[in-house]
Amino acid sequence: MLGPQGSGKGTQAEFLSNRLHAPHVAMGDIIRREIRAGSPLGETLRQYNDRGELVPDDTILELVGPILRANDNWILDGFPRDLAQARALDAFLQDEHHPLDRLVALEIPEEPLTERLAGRVQSEGTGATYHLIHNPPPPEDPGPFVQRADDAPKGIRRRLELYHKLTEPLKQHYEDQGLIAHVDANGSIDEVRDRVFTALGLG
Ligand code: AMP
Numbered sequence: 001m002l003g004p005q006g007s008g009k010g011t012q013a014e015f016l017s018n019r020l021h022a023p024h025v026a027m028g029d030i031i032r033r034e035i036r037a038g039s040p041l042g043e044t045l046r047q048y049n050d051r052g053e054l055v056p057d058d059t060i061l062e063l064v065g066p067i068l069r070a071n072d073n074w075i076l077d078g079f080p081r082d083l084a085q086a087r088a089l090d091a092f093l094q095d096e097h098h099p100l101d102r103l104v105a106l107e108i109p110e111e112p113l114t115e116r117l118a119g120r121v122q123s124e125g126t127g128a129t130y131h132l133i134h135n136p137p138p139p140e141d142p143g144p145f146v147q148r149a150d151d152a153p154k155g156i157r158r159r160l161e162l163y164h165k166l167t168e169p170l171k172q173h174y175e176d177q178g179l180i181a182h183v184d185a186n187g188s189i190d191e192v193r194d195r196v197f198t199a200l201g202l203g
Contacts, residue, residue, distance in 0.1 A: 001013045001016075001075065001076065001077045001103075001104050001106065002103055002104065002105045002106065002167065002170060002171065002174075003104075003105065003106030003107070003108070003185060004106075004108065004110075004113055004160055004163045004164075004167075005113065005117060005156065005159045005160060005163060006108075006112070006113035006114070006116040006117040006120070007106040007107075007108045007113065007185045008106060008116075008185055008189065008192055009077050009078070009106060010024075010026055010028075010029075010077055010129055011129070011135075011189055012104070012106070012185075012192060012193060012196050013026065013075045013077040015193050015196070015197075016075045016196065016200075017075045019197070019202060020073065020075070020202075022071070022073040022074050022075050023067070023071050023073075023074050023075070024074075024075045024077060025064065025067055025068075025074045025075065025076050025077065025079065026077045026078055027060065027063075027064065027076075027077065027078030027079040027081070028049075028077075028078045029127060030063055030064070030067075031045050031049055031055060031063070032049070032122075032127070032148075033127070034063070035049060041059075044059075045059070049149070049150060050149040050150060050155070051150070051155065051158065052150045052154075052155035052156070052157075052158035052159040052162070053158070053162075054081060054082070054162060054166070057082075057084050057085055057088065060079065060081075060085060061085075061088055064079055065092070068092065068096075072098075080170065081166065081167050081170075082166040082167060082169075082170070083166075083169060083170065083173060086170050086173050086174075100174075100177075100179055101179075102179055102180075102181055102200060103174040103179045103180050103181070104181050104183055104196055104199065104200070105171055105174075105180050105181065105182050105183065106183055106185035106192070107182055107183065107184055107185055107186075108184075108185040108186045109186065110160070112186060113156075113160065114156060116131060116134070117151050117156050118151065118153075118156070119131045119132045119133055119134070120132075120147070120148070120151055121137070121145040121146060121147055122145065122146060122147075122148055123137060123141050123142075123143050123144070123145055124143065124144050124145070124146055125141065125142045125143055125144070126141050126142075128141060130145070134188075134189070135189060181199040181200060182199075183195045183196050183199050
């Protein structure tokens, strides 16, 4: 899944994960879990995460490699995030004789993103992500609900800047491999889910 912060990658990846019975590998969640665990690695990750900066590639590969090896299929969300990571993933998949099936590129103009990110909260209890207006927390999630440190205005600006500079060029990389399905992500959660499923022939 490729798309800017706030495009709904995580939400849509979760739908696909349930439909295809493939684990949702959410790089940001893996990183935040490590930070919450309070390990020395978590402390290093926090320095990058809270500022909205990217974690170095070798650390990312150490975190994601064992998960890729342990499962036959996955929905990748937040990885790869730059060309170096995409090349590392290509090499890994070639060794495993297991090509990528599709890349879903969520397309959305910049204006709705800031509003979506500013209203986003995460449950400290379950790790689930909600939006205070568009997708409020359900009564069964005990919370507490907090705003992510990197969803503060400065972090949002930095992450969108890095997305355009480092992550968006991946579209060309995967366009060249004929793998991209472009999906309009400017709509309700259900509308976008229908478009994603249709684009993947799961309609
Ligand atoms: P996300 O939840 O996908 O917005 O990710 C939150 C933060 O985790 C990012 O701002 C980075 O600090 C870090 N992160 C997540 N995925 C990656 C990745 N593939 N490479 C480097 N840093 C990452």
